[in-house]
Amino acid sequence: MLSLDVLGPGGPYRSRRRETIGDLAGNPVAALSLAPSLYVVRAMKALRRAPVLPADTRIEALARAGRAFATQTVAGLTPEEYQHTVSMGTGLPITVVRQATDDIARAAERIQHSVENARPAAAVGSWRDPRVRDGAAVWTRRGAVFAVHAAGNHPAVHQGWLDALALGYRVAVRPSRREAFTPHRLVTALREAGFGDDGIVLLPTDHDVAGDILRHADFGMVYGGADVVGKYADDPRILPQGPGRSKVLITAETEWEPIVDTVVESISSGAGVGCVNATGVLVEGDPAPVAAAIAERLAALPSLPATDDRAVLPVMPVGPARRWDGYLRQRTAGTRAWLGGDGIVDELGDGSAVLRPAVHQLDSPFAEQLGMELGFPCAWVAPWDRDAGIRPLRDTLVLTAVTTDAELIEELVAEPTIANVYVGDHPTPWMAHGLPHDGYLAEFLMRTKTIRC
CATH class of the missing domain: 3.40.605.10 (Aldehyde Dehydrogenase; Chain A, domain 1)
Structure with a gap:
């Protein structure tokens, strides 16, 4: 060892x-x-x-x-x-x-x-x-x-x-x-x-x-x-x-079909385990077609051992994997399952199992599940409207806002509990060296002093 x-x-x-x-x-x-x-x-x-x-x-x-x-x-x-x-x-x-x-x-x-x-x-x-x-x-x-x-x-x-x-x-x-x-x-x-x-x-x-x-x-x-x-x-x-509770917002004046791959990447990139992975997708209008499209693409991801070069999903021992599955089932009461409703555990035969993606549709942008973050690709798709405003979007590490509404963007940028705002077709896991993740750490560790010599 x-x-x-x-x-x-x-x-x-x-x-x-x-x-x-x-x-x-x-x-x-x-x-x-x-x-x-x-x-x-x-x-x-x-x-x-x-x-x-x-x-x-x-x-x-x-x-x-x-x-x-x-x-x-x-x-x-x-x-x-x-x-x-x-x-x-x-x-x-x-x-x-x-x-x-x-x-x-x-x-x-x-x-x-x-x-x-x-x-x-x-x-x-x-x-x-x-x-x-x-x-x-x-x-x-x-x-x-x-x-x-x-x-x-x-x-x-x-x-x-x-x-x-x-x-x-x-x-x-x-x-x-x-x-x-x-x-x-x-x-x-x-x-x-x-x-x-x-x-x-x-x-x-x-x-x-x-x-x-x-x-x-x-x-x-x-x-x-x-x-x-x-x-x-x-x-x-x-x-x-x-928790990151990262999200994607799609407003009615934009076309959602061209950005489905970006939404899927936001949910599943890096095996879906990061705080920057999207767990909430809010849609102005009917969320069902968006949820169906996301589920279709995520369902095609392969179940493979973690050391396989083609692996894209997380793996864990069967026991913990089944506990995750049980927990998810408890929290999905009242939702519509588009993917993962019949289980997320795919055993590999060696005592380990792949955690498969899950997609569930919610009835409200204020449903408690929207703030739920799990250690595998799991998305909650909810309706959103202008009356709901930015309240469902608060407490978010990364928000991808697919919108052309300048006033809405202004509100999102000004909201203190949203750490990062990506406007348009940009996946939530996008990061660049030199840019803040959740603010600069130096903002917390440093101060300025006036010095004159």
Whole structure:
């Protein structure tokens, strides 16, 4: 088995308490060390004492780490071995893992572009800038230590905290025990590239110890469901990253037939497991023809093992897959099933099963299911009208608005709870390096100070 050690300020640490990570068939793949509370507290204090690398050195180290992560042997695994391990351990299609590998590498290599985009246009990056002589706004950190409770649904979530390193924070990552392979590889690459053992740490823990990481950091980012968002909503030190509830809106003056493929891509791209995947489709007019067209295309997706190059759907052990199926059936009462009504579990014969897509039609844009996000391609298609307004569209990470109504677009852009608006034929998973995902992380971690020398 692989050994995924704690990566602390004294180097790798193999704890007495370890958790076995299995593959989709239940075979052991890795032993994940769990850091005890005392170790975590000491590691967080060591981060606070660690020196800050110069800005240029940080940028160069991130670029080196990104290249190593994607192309070199890191922590004993080649890129191909790492990708196969993640696919077998999580059930994500191998092509999705490969794409995530490239995305993480590009994010690290282009990190300077990202952080410069986030800086206010009138601010300078250092008090040494000549403009400070006459007085200038200087962009500075609000703290020293940043903690991340990472998600395990997709490897690419680990792009999300790289900006903190580039900005000079020392970073502690608590990986998901479901997918600890990616952060272990990435943290190892970053340490070898120049951040060292005291600039970034990996602290796998159980739930009882996890809070220690946040308590000893200046700021933290936590991934989770609605319960996590509610828990930290009033804590100004914590940036919760909850469900995306991304959506597509199609208004009556537009033709829906030409954009069906875009809607399907929004729902199913990347195996449909991401926060940017659309879970709600709202249609001004009769939603039934749209739901039928979406269902027809999603039904054609193949059921294949995760490591097959043609795989596009998530795979998991049969037991958890059946629990997902049971949960979905409970929540679909009163809806019209266009796809998945007779079950979403397609067993592969090796103890694992593909989670098939589901499409259900709702009677109202205010139906509670519209806010339901699951770990496979699942879409809720609902009617929408101008009387409903933007209320059903709130609390959305990405909204693709297929409309020509400028006043409606103005409302959507102005709505604080909609993070991103794509107008026209653009899939919700579209992202570009240097543009914010859910705002720039730097908006949370940095501030400006007036400095005059």
